[in-house]
Amino acid sequence: MSTRAERIEQTLRAAFAPTVLDVVDESGRHARHAGRQGLPAGETHYAVTMVAESLRDLSRLERSRAVHEALAAEFKSGLHALSLTLSAPESA
Template identity: 50%
Template sequence: MENRADRVRTALLAAFPGAEVAIRDDSHRHAGHAGARPEGETHYAVRVVTPAFGGMNRVARSRAVHAALAAEFDAGMHALQLELRAPGEG
């Protein structure tokens, strides 16, 4: 059975084919906070580098990622820390 990080990676690669995707589960750092669950898999840091972000502002990039991950939010994912870049951006 896939864990949430695997499903997040699959969803992001489906939305942004060929993207560079890095995912870190930070749920342990949020124990006791809003949205945290004892089993974890609620808080993630995600880095996506894709040409699809070229010409998009920060808000549009974030909306695109959140749309791609809507099913995971519906299934209990609580928070994402995002680093969203086009190739060549610092």
């Protein structure tokens, strides 16, 4: 069985083919967060840094929406929050 971080990484790699992808579980930092009440322990809050050519022509909002759409199944199964840093590769 894979962890949520592994599933997030697999999903984002398949959807965006990133050159840089970092997925960090920050759930422990939110253990006492009021919005967590009723959620299972752990695997609820993540920070994602991703660089992908497929994001180049998208606005900041469109990038965020695309990632949220790709991870819809994770949100339905307990993912509560994502901190996103999304960009396209630097032009040479």
